[in-house]
Amino acid sequence: MSDHKTLTPDQLEAFGAEMDAIRQRVISELGEEDATYIRDVVKAQRAFEVAGRALFYLPPAWPLAVAALSVSKILDNMEIGHNVMHGQYDWMGDPALNSKMFEWDTVCPSEQWKYSHNYIHHTFTNILGKDRDIGYGILRMDEDQKWRPYYLGNPLYAFLLMIFFEWGVLLHDLEIERIAAGERTWADTKHLHRGMIRKVRNQTLKDYALFPALTGPLFVPTIVGNATANLVRNIWTFGIIFCGHFPAGVATFSEEETEDETRGHWYFRQLLGSANITGSRLFHIMTGNLSHQIEHHLFPDIPARRYPQIAEEVREICERYGLDYNTGPLSRQLGSVARKICRFALPDRLVRRLPTPPGLGRLPFAGRSQDPSPAAATDQAA
């Protein structure tokens, strides 16, 4: 667990009340505009999908077909799927946009993802030993995960997870690392198998058999194109999601310090446990507004298009309480995550002996200082 700033119980309560006020205000404003927005995104996604599938009939347009299908899958998984399954649009009463009914264009069944994501990850965010999204049971992403020689492969595992991300998400709920450790048996996962098999069958049948077969002699370019679109989506979602909780400066928590947590403390932990990415409006849409991971974790069930609108206000509140609001451009956040993946591959005593390159204060080499100034960081590392 990291050394992060703490607030007094009174401050926590006041902080929570301010967050609750934002939440209540936005919820009372929800209406036509939000409904029109998400339906327009769905329309755009379906248009990209149909265009992508159709363009495979024109061999010279292959790159365009792949691009359109990639955009379709990214929109489906992020701005639509992730957000709809959070219940952000349940108030619309539309079965097509309902968290209980929506199924997304990826191999993981929505039912299983909702359990590990909406419940486990969003309730126990960044609590070591409870939030399985810290390293997903494969990677070492925190000092308090004890180093083992296995973790020398950290960069390789992360690379493989990026390439096969949708399959990683699918297998997440099996908790294979706990089966390997003898804490869970294969039989304990039995209730998941049927749903997994059915979803994998439907997804592979469509992308790797039916649509390629429909293009007849163009079977091979189509199947390669579909695989490429899935790969592009995997890399993009992996990148965005890893920037949500793993950049330097993001705090983790212990089970002890979060026992009997108040609502204010829960908000506080969500804030310190998340990081944003800056970018254009189109960029935010393509990330499903997970570029506003902080706002998403504070208000997971508020329509994501509202996050950019409330970000300024959240940031101002954080400043008043002296709390770090972790944000930066994609390149910086990704670089920070990459360094963390490499740094935690090595045993801690070895890392402490390595010299810190100058001017890289946010390096995880520098320990967990909340102070972003390079001088302070270098001192600590030295």
Place this chain on the structure above:
Amino acid sequence: MSLSLSISTRAPRVSRKSAPLGAFTTRLLRSRAVAALASPHPVDRYLELVDPMWAVEEVRAQVVRVQRETDGPEPVTTLTLRPTSTWRGFRAGQFVQVGVEVDGARRTRCFSISSAESGPDEPFTITVRPHADGLVSRHLATQAQPGLVLHLSQAEGAFTLPDELPDRLLMISGGSGITPVMSMLRTLAERGYDGRITFVHYARDPESTIFRDELRVLARRENVDLTVVHTRRGGARFTPAELARVAPDHLATATFACGPAGLIESVREVYGDSDLLRVEYFKTSTIAPDPDNAEGSVSFLRSGRSGENTGATLLEQAEALGLTPEYGCRMGICFSCTSRKAEGTVRNVVTGSTSSLPDEDIQVCVSQPVGDCVVDL
């Protein structure tokens, strides 16, 4: 093809030249092959973007005619609906769930069908009285225009005429409870039914009486005895004695009663557990009791358990009664525990807001019952 995400001031979902899908196209689009291509989304999710009247599973209908039944600022209104090819028709007396979008949210309520029995592909009518606190009924009665697309269920309900018609029928209705009865009467007229029909209808006054002109025509038919009681013009409310006067043989007659819960309760008392009586009554929003006092009782439909309202959240009360509903965060963020509330008022413990809509999805972990409450758990 562009990613246009600007907020448009677009027209309501109107399809101008749309025609429902033909039988062959529907069969093709319903095939497993097409479903596999559209997977994981249902085929309807694609069709509706082209034309809201195209559907292979869902039922929708387009309003094609709007007709006022009474005068005044909030008139009772009859909407003629042209359904999608998925509509399977209905039996006289049945109702349909109608979903309409109001401020971006789809609100669904049940309405009896008022036209004579008809099959698939045939238009039918619903007749709507705008209730003071009825968002859907008010919207349909005052805002609906030809072209508006509504979301429907298939026809439901067992309040229907028997397959073999007896030679004697008794109908009792109150207020807008006349709508399914009118569907039955119109059906009987179409079929040339020549048995005796006694029909007693309770309305507030002549001005608010639905189908007033048609009732006048009906009264002239030889085999119909019609009594319309205007309760705000000195007419007596329902009494067993009055029923015995207009229909001395009522206990031996197939009887259909539809109206407010109070009227139906009185009629039921007369008939006891006789299977000659069929009833249908309105479910209305409950009036919210004092939210600071835990009172009333909480019942859970699927398990059949119930208990005194302790003031705790519905999830806690369900668990205290030995139920094990699905749940996750227990703080209102993960939506694992969403369940259907059939009746009653609940208060959200996070936002403090209360809601009294019948048949509404609620998060039981943050919902506290205020007064009597019925939940499908």
